[in-house]
Amino acid sequence: MVNLSRENGFNFLLAAGLLIIPFIAQSMDEPFGITLATRVAVLALAGVGLNLALGSGGLVSFGHAAFFGLGGYVAGILAHHALNYEPIMLSPFEINGTTEMLIIWPLAMLVSGLAALLIGYFSLRTSGVYFIMITLAFAQMIYYFAISWPAYGGEDGLPIYLRNTFPGVNTMDPISFFLIAYVILLLVIALVHVLNNSRFGAALQAARQNDERLSAVGIAPFNIRLVAFVISAMITGLAGALQADLLKFVDPSALSWHMSGEIMIFVILGGVGRLFGPVAGAALFILFESIFGGMTEYWMLFLGAVLLIVVLFARGGLVGFIAGKARHG
Amino acid sequence: MADKKPILTIKNLYKSFGALKATDDVSLDLYEGEIHALIGPNGAGKSTLIKQISGDYQSDSGSIHFLDQDLAGLGVAERARAGLGRTFQVSSLALEFSALRNVMLAVQSKSGSSFKFFKSVQKDADLIEPAMQMLKEVGLEGRADIPAAELSHGERRQLEVAIALALKPKAFLLDEPMAGLGPAGSKNLTGFLDQLRHQAPILLVEHDMDAVFALADRISVLVYGRIIAAGTVDEIRGNPLVREAYLGEEAS
C-alpha cells in the first residue's frame, strides 16, 4: 500500500508538472514550450492506448501507428473536404467534411476501432513474435497504401490549413489547444483506470498472466483480447487526430513503423502497465529529443541506450523505478 | 448404475501425436454421484484424455457427450461454461493475482458476462463473498490476499480446487489433485472429494492408490492409451492384467 500511494504521488506530480509547463513557457514568452507540452500530452495519449493492450493485456502490438495514422488522416481528410466544400462521397448518401473536433474525434475513433477489429481478428489468433510481426505487417500495408494514394497527398501528406474547431474555445491559441489535449489525456487515463479494475479488466489481466486459466473458468481469451485491442486502438486513434491538429498536417510517417516503435518506447520507458507510464515515457522522450536532438543527429542512439538500461535493469520503467513493483489487489 | 443416467459419455475416442497413439479407442462414462477413477502408469494418456474432454486437444475421432450435448466443435471456455470444472496436473493460475482474485475470476464467469467495464471488482461483494466461501471450503481463507505466485505447492493445488468449485460444475475433471500434497494433505483432500461427489460426479486421475481405492466407485485402467480393464475397486484389485501392467509395478 506504501507503494501505491507513492505511485499516486508520482502520478500527481507528472500531471501537475505537465499542466504547469505551458504556463511557465508562456510567461517566459517561449511558445515552443507550449508545443512541447502539447506533444507530450498527445503522444502520452497514444501510449495510454497501447498500454491497455500491451500492459494490461500483454499484447505486444508493433502496429499501433496504423491507428495513430488513421486517426490523423480522418482529421486531415474531414478538414480537407470541409475547406474545399467538396463532399467526401455523394452516393448512396452525401457525406461532407467537417472542422468540428467533436465530430472528428468520434469518427477517428470509429475508423481506428474498425481497423483494429479487422487486424485483431486475424492477428490475435497468434501470439509472441508472430503477433508482433502480423501487427507490423498490417500497419505497413496501410502505410504503403497512404503513400501510393495520391488523392490525399500521397507521400507529401495532407495539410490542415486551419486547426479544427471546438465550441467555445479558440483552438489556434496554443494554451487552449494544449488544455484540450491535456483534459482528454486525463479523462482517458481515468477511464483506463476504471476499465482495469472492472470485470473486463480482470479478465484481460488474467489473459495476460495465463490464458489457459482464463479459458478453464469459461472466459474465452480471444474475445476479451479483441475488445481490448479495439479500445486500445480507439484511444491511439484519438491521439492521432489530435496530433494532426497540433501539427496542422498529417503524412504517412504517422503510419510508419517508426511511429509504432516510438509509441512502444513511451510505454516501456514509463513503465509497462503503469497507469501514468506513458506520460512519464512521452515526457522523457520529448525531453531527450529537445536536449540531445539539437546537439546531434544521433540522439536516438542515446535513447536506445536508455531504453536498453530500462529493459535490462528497470523493468517497471520510470514509474516502477520510483514507486516499486506493481501489485494487484 | 442402471437407474442413473450418465452425465458424461465418451465413445471410441482416438488421439495420436505422430506415430504415438495417446488415446486408442477409449470409451467410458461418468454417472451422477460417482467418482470414476482413471489410473495407469506415467505416459498412459490420462492427461491427454482429460484434455480431450476439456477441449484443449482436438480428438482425431470419437465422440464426447456431456449432459446430452455433443461437445464436438466447442472450445475450452465453452465447455467450462457448459459445466466442466477441471484442475490441472501442473497448477495453472493467474500468478500475479491473489488467491481470492483467482477464485473471483471463476465467480465472475459463472455470474454472467465479463464485458462489464465500469464497476470495480475490488469492492464487488457479488464476486468477493462467493469466492471467499470457496476458499473457506478448501481451507485457504487465511491466504486470500496472497498472490498465487507466493502460495506453496499444496496451497496452489487447493486453490485449483476452489476455482473449480466456484464454477458450480456439473462434472469435475481432476488431474492428479493429490500430487505433491504429502500424506496429511492427501488424507484431507480424500475426505473432501468423498463429499464432493454428491455435488457433481468426478472423473479422477490419481496416482495415490490409497486415495483411489478409498474413493472410487469405479476404476478404469489405462495403459498405452487403451483401457485394459474397468470395474469396481474389488474387480480391479483382483484383475491379473492390472496387477501385471500397473499395480505390480507400483508394488515392486
Ligand SMILES: Nc1ncnc2c1ncn2[C@@H]1O[C@H](COP(=O)(O)OP(=O)(O)O)[C@@H](O)[C@H]1O
Ligand atoms: N502435446 C503433446 N505432443 C506430443 N506428445 C504428447 C503431447 N501430450 C502428451 N504427449 C504424449 O502422450 C503420451 C501420454 O501423455 P499423458 O497424457 O501426459 O500421460 P499421463 O497423464 O497418463 O502420464 C506420452 O507419451 C506423452 O509424451
Ligand SMILES: [Mg+2]
Ligand atoms: Mg498426466
